[in-house]
Amino acid sequence: MPSVCFYFQVHQPYRLRHYTVFDEDHRYFDTFKNKSICQKVANKCYLPTNRLILDLIKRHEGRFRVAYSITGVLLEQLADYAPEVMSTFDALARTGCVEFLAETYYHSLSFLYSRNEFHEQIFKHMDTIENLFGQRPRVFRNTELIYSNDLAEAIEEMGVFDGIITEGADRILEGRSPNFLYKPPKEGKAKLLLKNYALSDDIAFRFSNRGWSEWPLMSHKFSDWVNKVNGNGYVVNLFMDYETFGEHQWEDTGIFNFMRQLPEEIMKNPDNNFKTPSEAIASYPATDVINVPGLISWADTERDLSAWLGNAMQSNALHELYRMEQKIKKTGDKTILSDWRKLQSSDHFYYMCTKYFSDGDVHKYFNPYDSPYDSYINFMNVMGNLEKRCGKTPQNRQKVMSQLESGI
Amino acid sequence: MLGWEFPPFISGGLGTACYGLTKAMSKLGLEVTFVLPRTICADNPSTHVKMRTPADANFHHVDLESAELKNIKFKAIDSPLKPYADAGTYRHEIEEMIRAKQKLHGTTMVGNENDFDDDKAHYAGDMYTEVHRYAAAAVKLAMQEDFDVIHAHDWMTYPAGMAVAAVTGKPLVVHVHSTEFDRSGENVNQMIYNIERAGMHGADKVIAVSYLTRNIILARYGVAGEKVEVVYNGIERNGNGLSIGKTGIKKDEKIVLFLGRITMQKGPEYFLGAAKKVLEVMDNVRFVMAGSGDMMKKSVELAAELGIGSKILFTGFLRGEDVRKVYERADLYVMPSVSEPFGIAPLEALNHDVPVLISKQSGVSEVLTHVLKADFWDTTEIANKIVAVLKYPPLQMTLKEHGNFEVRKLRWEDAAEKCKQIYEQLIDQAVCV
Numbered sequence: 070m071p072s073v074c075f076y077f078q079v080h081q082p083y084r085l086r087h088y089t090v091f092d093e094d095h096r097y098f099d100t101f102k103n104k105s106i107c108q109k110v111a112n113k114c115y116l117p118t119n120r121l122i123l124d125l126i127k128r129h130e131g132r133f134r135v136a137y138s139i140t141g142v143l144l145e146q147l148a149d150y151a152p153e154v155m156s157t158f159d160a161l162a163r164t165g166c167v168e169f170l171a172e173t174y175y176h177s178l179s180f181l182y183s184r185n186e187f188h189e190q191i192f193k194h195m196d197t198i199e200n201l202f203g204q205r206p207r208v209f210r211n212t213e214l215i216y217s218n219d220l221a222e223a224i225e226e227m228g229v230f231d232g233i234i235t236e237g238a239d240r241i242l243e244g245r246s247p248n249f250l251y252k253p254p255k256e257g258k259a260k261l262l263l264k265n266y267a268l269s270d271d272i273a274f275r276f277s278n279r280g281w282s283e284w285p286l287m288s289h290k291f292s293d294w295v296n297k298v299n300g301n302g303y304v305v306n307l308f309m310d311y312e313t314f315g316e317h318q319w320e321d322t323g324i325f326n327f328m329r330q331l332p333e334e335i336m337k338n339p340d341n342n343f344k345t346p347s348e349a350i351a352s353y354p355a356t357d358v359i360n361v362p363g364l365i366s367w368a369d370t371e372r373d374l375s376a377w378l379g380n381a382m383q384s385n386a387l388h389e390l391y392r393m394e395q396k397i398k399k400t401g402d403k404t405i406l407s408d409w410r411k412l413q414s415s416d417h418f419y420y421m422c423t424k425y426f427s428d429g430d431v432h433k434y435f436n437p438y439d440s441p442y443d444s445y446i447n448f449m450n451v452m453g454n455l456e457k458r459c460g461k462t463p464q465n466r467q468k469v470m471s472q473l474e475s476g477i
Numbered sequence: 478m479l480g481w482e483f484p485p486f487i488s489g490g491l492g493t494a495c496y497g498l499t500k501a502m503s504k505l506g507l508e509v510t511f512v513l514p515r516t517i518c519a520d521n522p523s524t525h526v527k528m529r530t531p532a533d534a535n536f537h538h539v540d541l542e543s544a545e546l547k548n549i550k551f552k553a554i555d556s557p558l559k560p561y562a563d564a565g566t567y568r569h570e571i572e573e574m575i576r577a578k579q580k581l582h583g584t585t586m587v588g589n590e591n592d593f594d595d596d597k598a599h600y601a602g603d604m605y606t607e608v609h610r611y612a613a614a615a616v617k618l619a620m621q622e623d624f625d626v627i628h629a630h631d632w633m634t635y636p637a638g639m640a641v642a643a644v645t646g647k648p649l650v651v652h653v654h655s656t657e658f659d660r661s662g663e664n665v666n667q668m669i670y671n672i673e674r675a676g677m678h679g680a681d682k683v684i685a686v687s688y689l690t691r692n693i694i695l696a697r698y699g700v701a702g703e704k705v706e707v708v709y710n711g712i713e714r715n716g717n718g719l720s721i722g723k724t725g726i727k728k729d730e731k732i733v734l735f736l737g738r739i740t741m742q743k744g745p746e747y748f749l750g751a752a753k754k755v756l757e758v759m760d761n762v763r764f765v766m767a768g769s770g771d772m773m774k775k776s777v778e779l780a781a782e783l784g785i786g787s788k789i790l791f792t793g794f795l796r797g798e799d800v801r802k803v804y805e806r807a808d809l810y811v812m813p814s815v816s817e818p819f820g821i822a823p824l825e826a827l828n829h830d831v832p833v834l835i836s837k838q839s840g841v842s843e844v845l846t847h848v849l850k851a852d853f854w855d856t857t858e859i860a861n862k863i864v865a866v867l868k869y870p871p872l873q874m875t876l877k878e879h880g881n882f883e884v885r886k887l888r889w890e891d892a893a894e895k896c897k898q899i900y901e902q903l904i905d906q907a908v909c910v
Contacts, residue, residue, distance in 0.1 A: 089861035090758055090868075239795055381871035423847070423879055445872055446865040 071248065071298040072344040073335055074262065075135040076210070076234060077311040079115070080176050081143045082109055082416035084437045088450045095458065097451045097472035099170075099409060099437070101406040104150045106435060107143075111151035114315035119157035121325060125332050126166045133332040134343045137311070138210050141174030141194050141415060144201065162202035168345035169198045169233065169377075171206035178377060180211055180220055181364075182391035188227065190410070195229075208346040210234040211417050213265070214308075214367040215374065216263065218360065221253035221261070230259050232350040234308065236367040237263035241359055248302025252355035261353045262346055264308040264367060268294060273309040277322035288327050292334035292341075299340055303353040308367075369424075377418040382445040387418060389452060391422035396459045405458055412452065478511045479615060479627065479634035479641075483551075485796065486791055490821040491654050494686075494710050495630055501711070501893035503548040507900075512637075513553045514611045515558035544647055552622075554614040604633070605668065616644050626650060626900045631667055632657070636674025642679070648903040650896075651680040652708075656693050659816040660742050672705070674698050681903050684708050684896070686819035687840025706899060711842050711889035712824035731762040731867045734807040734831070736795070737814075739770035744836065744853045746772075746779055751813070753783045754860035755867075762867060767803055769794040793890035804829035808873065809866045813853045814839050823848065828882040831875035834862050844887060847879035 084106070086099035125133045139158070147154045161167045173179055174194035179187040191209070199205045209230045211220060216235035224230050237247030247263040271291065275281045282291070295305055309318065318324040336340050344352065368376045378384055390412060397409045421441045438444040478499065482492035493748075499509050615637035619627075628650045629638030635651055642649040657669045677683050677698050683705045685691040691707050694700050733755070735748045745766065752764045766776065766789060773791070780789040795803060804810075810826035810833045817839035824841065826833045835842050836853035849866070851858040866873050 089857060090864045091754070091857060091861065140697065234849060381874050382869075385869065385871035439850065442847075442872060442876060445869070445875075446849075446862060449865065449869055449872075450861070 071295060071302055072125070072304045072342050072349055074304050074306045074344050074346055074349050076170065076306070076308045076346060077135065077137050078210075078309065079137055079139040079143055079311040081110065081140075081146060081435075082176065082414040083142055083146070084435075085409045085417070085447055085451055088447055088454070090450050091451070092450065092454065095404075095408070095454070097455075098411065102437060103146060105342060107146045107150040110312060110316055111147070111154045113320070114312050115147075115154045116157060116309065117320075117325065118314040118328075119154065119161060121328060122167075123157065123161055123164070126164045129332050129336070131164070131166050132336065132343060134168075134345050134348070136168040136345045137161075138170040138172050139198075140172065140176040140461050141190075141197055142176060142411060144197060159202065162204065163171055166345075168208070168347055169202050169204060169206055169232070170346065171195050171198070171209045173212055175410045175413045176212050176415055177410070178212060178215070178415050178418070179386065179391075179413060180215065180223065181374075181378075182387060183394055184223060185390070186394060186413075191227070206230075208232040208234060208262075208350070209259075213377070215364055216361060216366075217364045218253055218362055219254065221257075221259065222255055225253070225255065225257035225259050232260045232262055232346060234262045234306075234346060235264070235361075236365055236372055237246070237266055237306070238365045238372040240372070241365060243360050245357065246302050248298050249303055249356040250303060250350065250353050251359040254358050254360050259299075260350050260391070261359055261382075262304070262306050262349060263359075264344075265306050266367070268305060269307045269309050270417060272307065272324075272327075273313045273317065276313075276318045276327070278322055285323065286327065288330040288334040291327075291331065292337065295335055295341065299338070304344065304349045322376075327342070340349055375424060376422050377415055379425050380421070380441075382423075382441070383421045385423065386452070388447055393452075393456055393459070396456070400459045402459075405455065408455055412448070412455070417444070417448055421448070456469045478509050478627040479637050480511055480513055481631060481633045483511065483513055490819070491631060494783045494819075495822055497711055497713060497889040498876055498892055498896070500550050500686075500713075501889035502547055502896065503546050504890065505893050505897055506548065507626075507893070507897060510550045510552060511622060512618060513551065514614055514633075515608060522696075526581075552618055554618070555610060559580065576644040590598045593819065599609045608633050608636055608672070612640045617642045620644055622764055625904055626898075627679075628652060628896070629676065630654060632673045632676060635672055635679075639676060639679045640909050648681040648907055649679065650682045650684060650899060650903070651676045652684040652686075653677070653690055653694060653818070654686055655742075655818045656690065656697070658693055658808075659690075659818050660740070661826070662741060662815065681906075682706065682899055686710055687843050688836070689816075689843065690818040690838045706895070708892050708899075709840075709887065710819050710821050711887045711892045712821065712828055712884055713889065714828070714885060729761060731759075731808045732806050733762060733867075734767065734803060734810045734826075736767040736800070736803065736810065736826070737812065738779060739766065739768050739773045739776055741772060742815055742817070743768075743770070744815045745770075745776045747813040747815075747853050747856055747859065748811055749776060749779050749783060749785070749789065750856035751811070751859035751863060752789065753785050754856060756785055756788055759867060763790060764788055765790045765792060765803060765807070767792045767795045767800075800825075804831050807831045808865060809834060809898075811859065811863065812836060812839065813851075813859060815853050816835060817841065822835075824884050824887060827877075830877050830881055832866060832873055832880060834859065834866070844881060845880070847876060847883045849876070 082100045084102055085097055105287055122135060146242060170196055171191055173187065173190040173272065175190055177190060179190055195206050207230060208223050214234065214236045221233060224233055247265045251261040251263065253261065271286060276286055278284060298305055314324055314328065332343065364374050365372050393409065397405055420436050420438050421444045423441045480495045484492050484496045496767050499511060502509055531646050561898045614753040619641040625647065627638050627641050627647050629635055630652045638649050638651060657665050657673055676692060677700045683694060683700055685694055685705055685707050686709065688707055693706050695702055735745065739745045755762060777791060780786045804826060810823060810831045812820055812823055812833065812835045814820060814836050815838060817836065820835065820839045820841040823835050823845065834849040834851065837850050838853050842850055849862045851862060
């Protein structure tokens with residue numbers, strides 16, 4: 070009786086413009102680039118895939134169900150640059166077959182640096198989702214599926230979540246199957262859904278790889294693989310970037326046709342069905358405890374944090390950024406706060422990754438920089454300017470005050 | 478192998494490249510006879526160079542008594558400074574020898590006779606004379622030596638290469654370390670261009686030090702693409718952990734280093750322009766210009782004009798221990814070259830644990846990724862990056878770490894191996910014909 074649980078990650082950061090140490094204005098973001106990337110991805114992926122999913126839900130009369138995690142920074146950009154995508158997400162929300170997940174609004178690494186900021190961003194995201202789509206998220210996914218026992222505890226303490234989504238990394242499963250539900254060591258109500266990375270990556274990464282022995286991947290072949298789980302698991306969690314459809318895998322690879330036929334092929338077996346994360350959590354018990362003392366993520370083969378925290382530049386940039394938190398918040402300036410938060414998107418630190426830089430690879434996807442060093446320099450220049458802005462306000466106020474006093 | 482300079486007597490990267498390449502070739506078991514235009518004076522004991530009195534009155538035979546260069550024979554053509562014979566005399570002499578050979582073998586003339594004629598009347602400089610005197614002597618020497626391939630480094634040796642090829646019928650490889658367009662921009666010396674062009678066209682194979690240079694050879698010299706191969710330069714590993722003592726040096730001032738010939742090609746004015754901008758936002762930094770060249774005076778004046786004279790230090794040409802010392806003090810090495818065929822100096826800087834900022838208009842930027850890059854004309858961006866390196870230690874650290882690792886992958890052994898393959902290909906072809 071395996072259920073198939075689809076969750077799509079939908080995110081684009083606010084990319085920075087080229088900003089030198091000599092720049093003094095407060096326009097940090099590359100509006101032109103962000104707009105054009107947003108519209109390009111909307112046309113190649115978001116719009117056609119949303120229409121396809123909507124179509125599939127209608128055709129299968131609600132038996133096909135999916136989940137989305139859409140970041141706040143993307144929702145803002147869509148509203149400005151591609152509002153038609155918003156209306157298709159709205160249409161999806163109205164079907165009742167789509168679940169929206171919670172995450173940090175800014176797709177940030179705040180869990181690692183500031184619990185306070187972490188909570189604020191999650192609530193901001195949940196409020197936004199509820200406003201837009203009329204449902205309050207019950208399941209949490211952290212940026213890049215970063216997870217540990219501590220994260221589970223922090224989420225449990227918030228008291229509003231039934232489950233957490235993370236990577237089914239080999240080193241936490243220790244031979245167990247990702248197709249069951251698990252729970253963290255500390256007692257609580259939140260269950261864990263683990264990504265079946267083998268089957269997920271067959272679609273997300275290997276689909277168009279002609280060197281792969283299973284190429285071309287057809288929907289009936291994939292359904293056979295899902296059927297094999299029957300009797301050894303409750304749910305096959307297929308978690309991937311939404312850009313897989315039409316952007317990572319172009320339309321001419323046949324990815325849309327694959328997806329169009331997949332629900333029908335899967336449901337040819339009467340034991341199979343589709344469930345959203347909340348439905349899976351409601352339907353199945355947690356079979357075992359998963360102990361994750363160290364941090365994991367869904368990135369690269371290492372499934373660790375080295376893509377964002379692998380070198381001195383990255384950890385320096387992150388520490389400096391979160392060091393400013395109190396200063397930023399004291400200004401009470403909404404623009405400053407929003408600029409600061411947009412700098413928290415994990416992408417900015419991903420661009421600074423030197424790990425595979427010499428080889429050139431996936432890290433290059435929509436990367437606006439020629440090198441990780443350029444990315445760090447740009448980020449630090451922007452942050453330097455932002456810090457000056459918070460320093461100034463109280464000083465100016467003091468100056469004005471003292472001038473007033475001396476005038477009196 | 479026909480060369481123009483060899484350590485310790487070098488004025489730029491050419492000598493360093495010849496040293497590195499021949500040393501690696503020696504390791505591969507290739508026997509190299511290296512012909513230099515003048516005698517190497519072996520005053521410097523650290524180089525293990527020993528000179529022998531030549532048996533032949535015309536040639537000095539120099540032995541470098543070093544295991545590393547055991548397969549390399551050095552031939553220096555002694556250069557009496559004055560009086561020079563007229564360049565035409567040498568040219569005539571070469572032509573005579575070639576003609577004599579042609580009569581014997583019935584082969585066609587290599588190169589274009591007219592190539593040397595145009596500027597002769599106007600240009601009677603020492604370089605021109607010496608180039609042809611060198612060619613004449615090289616031909617004589619070649620007749621006494623046994624070899625399979627002629628390998629000529631840069632334009633000064635092309636006439637010699639062509640002459641030796643014409644006389645012996647051996648395949649000629651010309652190695653382009655730089656072109657007249659790199660050195661002089663658009664103010665090309667026609668005589669030199671003609672020699673370069675004749676050399677490239679006369680050669681059986683052209684080796685370019687980068688794709689940047691290869692493109693110039695194709696576009697500006699009209700050489701067929703299949704004839705031009707790219708062989709990147711290398712760098713010798715720096716065995717003595719120089720960086721150890723480095724951290725101990727207390728300094729209240731940051732040092733930004735320019736090291737190279739102060740000529741138009743190297744873009745000294747962009748270095749100074751960037752320095753001016755850096756000094757607008759930072760104070761505790763000094764810019765060191767190590768090197769000499771025809772733009773030295775202009776650069777000193779420009780620094781004064783920009784009002785940053787006190788922050789710029791001109792050291793003149795440095796070598797050996799002084800180079801090591803200046804690297805040891807430097808926080809960043811900047812090479813804002815307008816046109817740099819390769820650029821070995823940034824590799825040396827990385828080898829000394831100094832992060833580098835290079836212009837995108839350099840061949841070396843094709844092989845280095847863990848460095849900062851900027852357009853040479855974009856002094857704002859150069860300054861932006863200089864400030865970042867001085868301001869953010871993690872940047873400097875990451876650049877050093879990865880840069881030093883990356884530079885180890887650029888080995889002269891690989892360059893020598895590639896040359897060897899080219900030689901073998903040429904020799905095979907020669908046999909087939």
